[in-house]
Amino acid sequence: MPSQVDLAIINADIRTMDSQIPKAEAMVITNERIIAIGSNAEVEIFQSHATKTIDMKGRTILPGFIDTHAHLVGLGRKILHLDFGNTASVEDALRLVKEKVDESPKGKLILGYNWDESNWETPRYLTKEDLDPFTPNNPVILIRVCGHLISVNSVTLKKLDLNLDNPGIDRDIKTGEPTGILREIPIDIQKFQSDEDDFSTVLMEGCRFANSVGITSIHENLYNQQLPFIATYLRLRQRGELTVRIYLNLEAKLLDLLAGLGAPTGLGDDYFRLGGVKVFIDGSIGAQTAAISEPYYDKPDTDGLILFDEKDYTFLITTANALGLQVSTHAIGDRAIDMVIRTHENKSRREFVNRLRHTIIHAEFLTSPLIERVKRLELLLLQQPNFVHRWGLPNGMYDSRLGPKRAKQLNNFRRILDAGIKVAFGSDCMPMDPLYGIYSAATHPYPSIQITTEEAIRLYTIDAAYASFDENNKGSLTPGKLADFVVLSQNPFEIDPKELKDVKVLATYVGGRCVYSNH
Numbered sequence: 001m002p003s004q005v006d007l008a009i010i011n012a013d014i015r016t017m018d019s020q021i022p023k024a025e026a027m028v029i030t031n032e033r034i035i036a037i038g039s040n041a042e043v044e045i046f047q048s049h050a051t052k053t054i055d056m057k058g059r060t061i062l063p064g065f066i067d068t069h070a071h072l073v074g075l076g077r078k079i080l081h082l083d084f085g086n087t088a089s090v091e092d093a094l095r096l097v098k099e100k101v102d103e104s105p106k107g108k109l110i111l112g113y114n115w116d117e118s119n120w121e122t123p124r125y126l127t128k129e130d131l132d133p134f135t136p137n138n139p140v141i142l143i144r145v146c147g148h149l150i151s152v153n154s155v156t157l158k159k160l161d162l163n164l165d166n167p168g169i170d171r172d173i174k175t176g177e178p179t180g181i182l183r184e185i186p187i188d189i190q191k192f193q194s195d196e197d198d199f200s201t202v203l204m205e206g207c208r209f210a211n212s213v214g215i216t217s218i219h220e221n222l223y224n225q226q227l228p229f230i231a232t233y234l235r236l237r238q239r240g241e242l243t244v245r246i247y248l249n250l251e252a253k254l255l256d257l258l259a260g261l262g263a264p265t266g267l268g269d270d271y272f273r274l275g276g277v278k279v280f281i282d283g284s285i286g287a288q289t290a291a292i293s294e295p296y297y298d299k300p301d302t303d304g305l306i307l308f309d310e311k312d313y314t315f316l317i318t319t320a321n322a323l324g325l326q327v328s329t330h331a332i333g334d335r336a337i338d339m340v341i342r343t344h345e346n347k348s349r350r351e352f353v354n355r356l357r358h359t360i361i362h363a364e365f366l367t368s369p370l371i372e373r374v375k376r377l378e379l380l381l382l383q384q385p386n387f388v389h390r391w392g393l394p395n396g397m398y399d400s401r402l403g404p405k406r407a408k409q410l411n412n413f414r415r416i417l418d419a420g421i422k423v424a425f426g427s428d429c430m431p432m433d434p435l436y437g438i439y440s441a442a443t444h445p446y447p448s449i450q451i452t453t454e455e456a457i458r459l460y461t462i463d464a465a466y467a468s469f470d471e472n473n474k475g476s477l478t479p480g481k482l483a484d485f486v487v488l489s490q491n492p493f494e495i496d497p498k499e500l501k502d503v504k505v506l507a508t509y510v511g512g513r514c515v516y517s518n519h
């Protein structure tokens with residue numbers, strides 16, 4: 001026994017997510033790790049050595065949630081800028097923009113996130129005609145919830161100076177003029193910001209929010225234009241101010257750099273670790289850019305876009321395999337997923353799939369034949385349970401984009417788990433909220449989607465740890481593992497799944513340190 005113990009937790013209702021000891025009352029923490037867990041009596045001997053003891057008065061404790069697909073930089077910025085998440089109409093959204101313009105100096109970028117026209121009374125995209133009348137002096141960039149489509153005003157269009165042949169520029173059928181709607185065109189936001197956001201404020205806001213919803217670890221996906229944030233992450237890490245453990249994925253464009261450094265997946269420490277590379281194969285269903293095999297129901301002239309050439313993708317996978325880098329591939333439509341699987345199925349590459357735990361991010365439109373092939377390859381899926389409540393309910397966005405028959409085949413968690421495929425949950429920050437995701441998956445009306453509360457929690461804890469090679473390091477409350485845990489207002493295992501949406505996070509602990517408390 002150590003001469004001093006940092007923290008003893010007693011009288012708790014601990015669900016460990018460790019099948020060896022699924023329930024416990026007490027645990028003891030030293031040097032960020034759990035050293036004992038069991039009944040109050042079993043840990044009593046440590047208590048007299050504890051610097052601090054917390055009586056949980058019967059409250060429920062779970063392992064901290066691990067969000068395997070997030071964009072913390074974007075989230076921090078969303079908190080600091082306009083968020084259209086709760087707007088109900090075009091007018092609502094425009095009102096927010098107008099208020100922001102009124103309080104902003106001339107020339108300052110008006111940045112907005114999270115708009116989703118499927119929530120609006122009249123579902124349509126915003127155009128420059130909507131924005132121009134009250135934004136003559138400020139660039140406006142409004143990013144759709146999926147991140148694949150943006151609406152801008154004329155000031156921004158002028159500043160971007162895009163090549164008008166770019167097929168991502170939406171144009172007026174009559175005049176040929178750009179409408180202000182841009183698809184799949186990456187924009188360097190830093191270029192527009194005169195007074196740059198303080199980088200660490202952005203990250204700290206993101207971490208604070210993550211902790212408030214019970215998250216202790218994330219897979220962060222940085223875009224190339226966000227690379228300066230790596231230095232900020234490292235600085236916060238050095239100062240001991242990171243309250244979320246970061247597993248960092250970089251864009252595939254940086255593969256050469258990583259090859260030069262010889263940096264493999266896993267480099268780093270428990271707070272900041274290199275994940276692998278991330279690559280986009282297609283867009284999103286909401287923006288009608290996910291690559292599907294039959295045209296869209298509500299836009300029959302398109303079947304989406306393949307954004308990454310198959311030859312280049314093959315080269316990428318081969319190189320990453322040689323370097324020991326995990327590849328996480330964004331693929332949503334069945335046509336895009338087919339391309340990913342086909343590349344990994346090649347004889348010389350298939351053995352790496354399991355060894356490097358290559359993943360498909362989203363994998364929404366996974367048909368039965370694709371499920372079989374994913375299973376055979378042992379590809380890992382990083383999926384988003386929040387999507388099925390947000391867009392996958394009857395008459396939801398999936399229905400209008402794909403028609404009800406195909407929409408029913410999206411995010412079939414029940415069928416995917418029954419096939420024996422490894423899945424880890426994440427939110428993609430739409431919204432970042434594991435309990436909402438667990439509620440969404442556990443209450444979905446379609447039997448091909450609905451899973452149990454326990455399964456959903458597993459996918460957000462112990463099975464999510466697997467995605468970063470951390471199943472022996474975190475994800476369950478087990479002696480030797482990191483003391484990352486969350487205190488909840490109710491025991492999710494003992495309530496009707498419908499009540500999951502009312503469960504509150506009361507406190508979040510990372511390495512035995514309280515990083516969030518709301519009581």
Ligand SMILES: [Zn+2]
Nearest residue numbers: 069071221428
């Ligand atoms: Zn994403």
